[in-house]
Amino acid sequence: MAPMRSWPEDRVAFGGDYNPEQWPRNTWTDDIELMRRAQVSFVTLGVFSWSWLEPAKGEYEFDWLDEIMDRLAEADIAVDLATGTATPPPWFSLAHPQVLPVDHDGHTLWAGSRQAWCPSSPVYREYALALTTQLAQRFHEHPALAMWHVSNEYACHNLPCYCDTCAGAFRVWAERRYGDLERLNDAWGTAFWSQRYTAWEQILPPRRTTSFANPTHQLDYHRFGSDTLLDFFRAEKQVLGTLSPGVPVTTNFMTTTAFRLLDYHQWAPHQDVVSTDHYLLESLPDPRAELSFSADLTRGIAGGRPWLLMEHSTSAVNWQPVNRAKAPGQTLRDSLVHVARGADTLGFFQWRQSLSGSEEFHSALVPHAGPDSARFREVCALGEVAERFGELVGSTVEARVALLWDYQAGWAANGPAMPSQLLDYPLTGRLLHAALRRRGVTSDIVHPSADLAAYDLIVVPTLYLVSDEHAQAISHAAEAGAHVLVTMFSGIADGDDHVRLGGYPGAFRDLLGVRVEEFFPLPEGETVALDAGVAGRGGGEGRIWSEDLYAVDAEVTHRYASGPLRSRPAATRRVVGSGTASYLSTLPDEESLDGLLGDLLEAAGVTPAAVVPPGVEVVRRRSGERSWLFLVNDTDEPQQVAVTGHDLVSDTAVSGSHTLAPGGVAVVREG
Numbered sequence: 004m005a006p007m008r009s010w011p012e013d014r015v016a017f018g019g020d021y022n023p024e025q026w027p028r029n030t031w032t033d034d035i036e037l038m039r040r041a042q043v044s045f046v047t048l049g050v051f052s053w054s055w056l057e058p059a060k061g062e063y064e065f066d067w068l069d070e071i072m073d074r075l076a077e078a079d080i081a082v083d084l085a086t087g088t089a090t091p092p093p094w095f096s097l098a099h100p101q102v103l104p105v106d107h108d109g110h111t112l113w114a115g116s117r118q119a120w121c122p123s124s125p126v127y128r129e130y131a132l133a134l135t136t137q138l139a140q141r142f143h144e145h146p147a148l149a150m151w152h153v154s155n156e157y158a159c160h161n162l163p164c165y166c167d168t169c170a171g172a173f174r175v176w177a178e179r180r181y182g183d184l185e186r187l188n189d190a191w192g193t194a195f196w197s198q199r200y201t202a203w204e205q206i207l208p209p210r211r212t213t214s215f216a217n218p219t220h221q222l223d224y225h226r227f228g229s230d231t232l233l234d235f236f237r238a239e240k241q242v243l244g245t246l247s248p249g250v251p252v253t254t255n256f257m258t259t260t261a262f263r264l265l266d267y268h269q270w271a272p273h274q275d276v277v278s279t280d281h282y283l284l285e286s287l288p289d290p291r292a293e294l295s296f297s298a299d300l301t302r303g304i305a306g307g308r309p310w311l312l313m314e315h316s317t318s319a320v321n322w323q324p325v326n327r328a329k330a331p332g333q334t335l336r337d338s339l340v341h342v343a344r345g346a347d348t349l350g351f352f353q354w355r356q357s358l359s360g361s362e363e364f365h366s367a368l369v370p371h372a373g374p375d376s377a378r379f380r381e382v383c384a385l386g387e388v389a390e391r392f393g394e395l396v397g398s399t400v401e402a403r404v405a406l407l408w409d410y411q412a413g414w415a416a417n418g419p420a421m422p423s424q425l426l427d428y429p430l431t432g433r434l435l436h437a438a439l440r441r442r443g444v445t446s447d448i449v450h451p452s453a454d455l456a457a458y459d460l461i462v463v464p465t466l467y468l469v470s471d472e473h474a475q476a477i478s479h480a481a482e483a484g485a486h487v488l489v490t491m492f493s494g495i496a497d498g499d500d501h502v503r504l505g506g507y508p509g510a511f512r513d514l515l516g517v518r519v520e521e522f523f524p525l526p527e528g529e530t531v532a533l534d535a536g537v538a539g540r541g542g543g544e545g546r547i548w549s550e551d552l553y554a555v556d557a558e559v560t561h562r563y564a565s566g567p568l569r570s571r572p573a574a575t576r577r578v579v580g581s582g583t584a585s586y587l588s589t590l591p592d593e594e595s596l597d598g599l600l601g602d603l604l605e606a607a608g609v610t611p612a613a614v615v616p617p618g619v620e621v622v623r624r625r626s627g628e629r630s631w632l633f634l635v636n637d638t639d640e641p642q643q644v645a646v647t648g649h650d651l652v653s654d655t656a657v658s659g660s661h662t663l664a665p666g667g668v669a670v671v672r673e674g
């Protein structure tokens with residue numbers, strides 16, 4: 004059966020979470036009028052509506068949802084209808100207290116906030132599937148329905164859970180993975196600290212222990228958590244597929260580098276379309292570089308196809324220590340970066356700023372101040388731009404650089420008792436991505452299993468855990484002509500988190516022609532000097548990490564110039580087949596990193612999307628012969644850019660040169 008309506012594709016879909024149950028009916032009338040004014044083309048409905056849809060067990064109240072769905076259909080606004088299963092009602096946890104999640108220390112996490120359910124709970128699953136069934140039966144033919152939105156941000160608050168139900172489910176998972184205890188004992192290395200298991204019931208979640216937990220046990224608990232919730236997503240999806248065939252199904256990921264509890268590479272194949280949420284992380288030194296990183300990661304997870312930005316914020320959030328409103332123009336600027344990097348939908352949390360509840364100070368499309376406000380005027384301007392962006396929907400992002408990212412490598416790299424807690428998994432990738440971004444070079448952030456053939460430069464940041472197969476694929480890419488850059492603490496362990504013996508970086512030793520015997524991570528704030536290197540640039544400095552590196556069969560490009568490793572190699576390069584393999588054993592300062600990447604880009608023949616002044620972000624989307632150049636001025640000064648075409652933001656022709664206002668943006672259809 005064909006769906007009644009499809010997702011808006013004549014424009015970049017524009018809208019957000021709509022929670023009408025928080026408001027009286029007369030506000031609904033205003034809402035629809037304002038949505039039309041702002042050119043909202045979709046809303047996500049019912050994310051946290053369970054207690055309003057099923058106020059008592061098996062008693063469903065759908066009238067209010069019928070009414071708002073009808074009103075939205077009349078206004079030609081597409082609905083991404085949530086299954087409402089993200090947060091069960093209070094009556095549910097009172098009747099079934101065993102569904103409440105339990106934290107690492109054994110504390111129950113009580114209802115009264117959201118997502119208070121254990122990811123392994125069969126009871127929760129039964130009730131959630133019942134609600135999904137009811138909704139699918141009632142709304143599958145509704146003319147407003149364009150997409151199903153399963154649950155919400157899986158794992159945001161309830162993973163890992165350490166309850167007894169999870170303990171039982173974990174044993175089943177482990178038995179399925181290992182088959183017998185001997186294999187489990189081997190994988191977990193239980194000869195260490197007398198941890199040998201002789202019966203399945205001895206296996207527990209990695210609850211708080213006296214000292215360090217077993218790293219592979221912990222790694223497997225991450226895998227179990229991600230698999231368990233994926234299984235739950237698939238159960239809801241199956242209900243929808245049966246009762247509401249043809250309507251695309253998604254769940255909103257959190258592909259920010261601040262959230263890494265789910266292996267989204269494993270989740271993506273089960274999505275009809277990949278969607279994600281992103282909020283700026285103001286505590287980082289460069290939040291907007293992280294935004295770009297996350298968007299490139301989402302595109303990689305989506306296999307290069309356009310994706311949906313389900314949520315971001317028009318202005319302040321309410322969950323950081325200090326929550327400042329966005330500057331004038333910033334809503335457009337932030338949104339545009341997501342579109343530049345592959346989003347075909349711009350969604351926000353939420354439509355109308357709440358009057359009460361714990362998100363009352365979170366910004367929205369309609370702020371507390373009401374529609375007569377600068378923020379709502381910006382929202383309306385964004386709606387207009389989204390409409391004009393219709394011509395680029397479905398186009399793809401141009402990139403010749405791959406940057407590898409693997410959630411599982413991250414889980415293992417940040418396991419217990421590592422050489423340094425300062426080497427947080429995303430750090431290396433983020434710094435390298437930021438350096439490429441500064442040079443106007445777009446990278447696809449992809450899993451090591453991705454097809455690497457199309458890339459001229461492959462960046463491998465801190466790929467601590469890697470399979471033989473993936474390590475070989477990287478080597479083959481170099482032999483076939485790619486330039487590969489591997490950084491510190493890569494190739495160290497196999498899939499069981501067993502160290503590859505014979506010297507680091509284990510899996511990449513032969514490819515790189517280097518060998519490391521011991522690590523010298525640097526304490527917070529301490530740096531180590533680097534020499535000028537063969538490129539002859541002024542010496543910089545490294546931080547966070549250094550190591551005793553031997554160039555066995557590689558050219559030394561930089562050396563340490565201070566500290567215990569003075570005059571030892573810091574970075575190397577080796578010719579491999581028709582490509583090269585470079586190694587970087589520390590995290591250089593910005594300038595040195597820019598120089599190093601500049602050399603590699605030159606060798607790889609990779610040029611920026613366009614030559615732009617420093618501080619201007621540039622990305623190109625393409626569809627056949629047509630292309631659009633996205634330009635974002637991140638500086639406080641006007642910037643001049645050479646470009647010809649039609650700017651979709653200002654809707655004016657551009658001939659030869661364009662001035663971007665401070666913080667200004669342009670999206671130029673080229674030619």
Ligand code: GAL
Pocket residue numbers: 155156159280282314320321352362365
């Ligand atoms: C997301 C969530 C939304 C809202 C938003 C606030 O985590 O899906 O419901 O809470 O954050 O930033």
